[in-house]
Amino acid sequence: MWSVRANKLCAAYVLDIFGTKKVIHAVNEVSLELRENEVYGIAGESGCGKTTLVRLLFGDVQPPLRLMGGRVLYQVDGRELDLYSLAPAERRDLRWSFISYVPQSSMSNLNPVIKVKGTFGDVLKSHAPHQGKRELLERARQHLVELGLPPKVLEVYPHQLSGGMRQRVVIALATLLSPRVVIADEPVTALDVVVQRGVLQLLKEVQERLQNALVIVTHDMGVLANVADRIGIMYAGRIIEEASVWTIFEQPLHPYTRYLINSLPAFGDKGTRESAPGSPPSLVELPSGCAFHPRCRLARDRCREEVPEFEMVGDEHRVACWLVKEG
């Protein structure tokens, strides 16, 4: 069963830098579906629009970001809701109870001048205004125990926690109200491998406990190989290939995905890896047709002229590439 559906989403940053108008097409016609009890990975390089896509799924659209088209549907308790036709108050109510967010690991996601329990209390209070302070605190404590975190973290200030612990506290905060969808944007990027593994472990555990949808956005294919069920590869604001983790790693079809997978170093194999030539395009001036064609060795005329459609090519496997379609 699906819980979030995005249909042909388009969004752009419209900047007015002292009179010069600049439009950055960060997300172009992205369609995807998040299902109950799965980990969906979104992979892409920096500046490919993955963070913007997450903001769209979440309904966090503020200037200069603008929604240019498409819909986001939520399935909440069997009802279908169109995110962008909801009133702001309704949208707010869905936050944390239906969909929540784990931001990039950094020092600064928790208010530095209040204790961790204060932040937990504020989030709970906003969604359960009639509950008493003690009750709320008890609820927060129980939640931490369930996740295997020491409840004493509630009594300290954020700067007293290590980076890994802080990120785990944020995960606990995001899952406080048992949301059906959790979106994690680069949740382990700044962390060391050992801590990274611990944090991913926690994310996965919570997902298994809640049987909900977890979205992990990252540039690190290694992370996705380990935790994702399905993966969408983003390039220049589009998802260009989507398949199960096995298919992506074993039979990638899009030339970009192939470069990406084949250039990954692996232990026990010192064979030469080749990178894709050139470098990723700027979202301000996208190439015509398929955005990857200037770097693609197999590009044909059609690739330069028409944007390939994102089509199903196999079991749960979608690709946007003329070469695949035309054989």
Added chain:
Amino acid sequence: MRDVSKIFHMGSMLSRIRITAVEHVSFRVGPGEIFGLAGESGCGKTTLARMILGFEEPTSGTIALRGRDGQPIVGRRAWRRAGVQAVFQNPFETFNPLRQVERYFFETVQNYGLAGNRAEALERIERALQMVGLSYEAIAGRYPAEFSGGQLQRASIARALLSEPSLLIADEPVSMVDASIRMSIMNLFRDLVDRLGVSVVYITHDLATAYYVCDRIAIMFRGNIVAMGNVDKVLMEPKHPYVRLLMECVPQTDPKKRWRAKVQLSASETEEYLRAGCKFAGRCPHAMDICKQEVPEEIYFEGQMAKCHLLRVSQGVQ
């Protein structure tokens, strides 16, 4: 024959907050070798790099350097001209955003007296840029913001090569570079080592790329080198428990090799720095009493070195 070798012997390097950043670290890098220096953030690898580059003085111990001609290098200027140059992590920060990239090339040539006139200088710059797949024409008159990250990183390498140093320090040179072109930079290092005989110290937290490119590797933990040796040996047959933990935690890019067991996380970082004995004892699944009291000694066997009491017991080696 060119013979580049460096012998490090340095004692406790005290930083301002009196935490030993680098402790009794010794290693040598041979000519034409890529030497990996890997570890988590705060393990002292960057401090070590800064000491080799001469940005910081070791509290004790010495660092020696030989040029490509085999002669020992003495003196600050020579140290950087014929000795050691660096490639940094963020290519967009490597060059001043307000200045043209080419100016660094001319300054390097001029300051080290590498050319007599402008034509010679240009020729030299062109040669260095050709080696990394660029040309003078491609960089002339342009500011850093006009390049892509990959191009800038190549330019940065070319600048470092201008003075024909015997050693290149590459501090996380690809972590800020787009994933799809990362390997081309790694391949470039390999290529340069093979062609020029320059040595490279590759500093990274990423064991996978280290495995890909390095000949030998040292794993650092809290200011100590805990394991060192041939990269295949150290990483594929890890002896030290910390290296084993690291290897288990590196996300393998293959869904067939997913993680299974759980890991234990460290309490506080400062605590580990101040710990007497083996710094890893607090998290080590095999910790013994002696580990908490005595600093383990270096144990050599099967072409690798490891600092661990456990190994002495199990292997019975000196």
Added chain:
Amino acid sequence: MKTLRALLRDGRFSLGSVVLLLLVALAVLSFFSPYDPTEWRVVPRDLPPSRQYLLGTNSLGQDVFWLLTFAVRNSIFLAFLASTISRVIALAVGLVSGYSGGIVDRVLMLVNDGFIVVPLLLILVLLAMLVRERLNLPAMALLFGVMGWAFDARFIRSQILSLREREFTYTAILSGTPSLRLIVNEYLLFVVPLTMATLIGNMIWVTGMEVTLAYLGLTDVTIPTLGTMLHFALNYQAVLLGLWWWIFAPIGAAVALFVALYLLSMSISEYLDPRARIQRVGAR
């Protein structure tokens, strides 16, 4: 050029520059003045503004309008000269202190903090009192310049400290660039625009101090400045006598100068701080 156009789109900047240009034009007019500002009794006394005497005349028999042109000229000149002197000191201290660090930095910052904590007004009063008779414009500029650099030196130093940690500093060191050249090549371009913004801020301070010292009667009152004009107006009880044009002419000019300079400095520093710039974009 691009920068100027961008800045002009900010209402505050264009308003500030228009007012400032008007004041400068007023100052330039002083070169065509029919009267010598130091002479008294050249026109009838205490006349209200009229076509002949645009801003009336004062009790000393001077034409207020033409006097004002000299006052504005001298005040702007003084402010600019004093601020330039203090910018040179601030830049030198800030650059050296920030780049060299260690003991040099500590000693310089101690001197710097000393200048920050002493009550500058009182010290200036004390010093002005001693040299009252010789306090002509350049001397005053020197005095204000020597006293008014500490705050911005600290600011420049903090900029250098963050620049020093950026990787391009190390690239320059590895390129063999000697320290002094490195500071000039790598940092000056970053610091100069900020210094310009502080220059304007400092000009406000200098003018304010000059007005205050003149009011206390500590400057050479024979030099027409905004401060000495006010000094005379108050001493001759212009308020009580209802000679409002005499007192409001310098006050109006001073207020215009302050606001114009302030608008400029706000606008420029906001332009230079990319963070504030992003916010401006986001707000639209």
Added chain:
Amino acid sequence: MRFVKRYLIPRLIQYVLVTFFGITLVFFLPRLMPVGPVEKAVASIQARGAYTDPKAAEETVRVLREMYGLDRGLFFQYLSFWRRLFTGDFGPSLVSFPTPVIQLIGASLPWTFGLLFTTTVLVFVIGNFTGALAGYFRQNRALKILDAAAMVLAPMPYYIVAQLLIILFAYLIPVFPVGGGYTIGASVSLSLAFIADVLKHAFLPALSLVLLGVATTHQIMRLIVQGVNEEDYVRYARIAAVRERTIFGKYVMRNAMLPQITRLALSFSGLFGGALVTEVVFAYPGVGLLAYRAILASDYNLIMGITTLSTVALTTSTLLMDLLNPLFDPRIRLI
């Protein structure tokens, strides 16, 4: 313990060093001038010798020369300056000879302190409140007008605002007295009438200080709040649908106040400078007016005394704020 070692002790050392150096500056700067301060004072006394009692004048000159060790080296003078400083001895005033300077300052201090304390508190509360609102609700019309007003006021020197207030409220609309600390002839007592009289006299001086102080604080607070508003933790709280009221109070304000508390000492020293000028304009019987009288009479001792003590007062206020800061910022308290 870590707090003491890493925060407290460095601050105390800094305090001692800066105070020491500041006072040293106060001592040496006048001596770098082409005209020596003591010579100047001596000359001015000798000039007056014609119409004052010549014996008293001679006596003053002698005392002064001896006190400053004029015939000895500069270093000796510096040392004796410090020695006298520690006993609170700034010598006799020249205007009201032979009343000790310290006594004159002591008499004016309560007036200045009362004025400064009240205005500093008012400025802090009002300026931060309006500034925070203006930074948080950036589209609000009324607040934009407030911004504009602050923008015009902020760069004004205290002197001009004080002068304008006098013209406005003492001459054009005479609701407040032109100056003084209390009505001349009123008996100094703690009666309600007297207190009301004092407050009435203090109103305009205080208003001029508050107006300018609020304008500056308002502008700085507005910028800080705009910055804090973009911080990750505020955005994250907003994404988590924490109530706006909580975000404004607990997330934005609490954090934006921290730099403002640090700045309080600076704001105090700004107001102090302002108070000196304002007191002169309003003939308010505080330290500023005392200093003015000293200037008119070239009373070097008195000025030195006031300047030195002000330096100590300013460094001490900075230290106090540094000591107060950890109470509000757990990151300093729990290093």
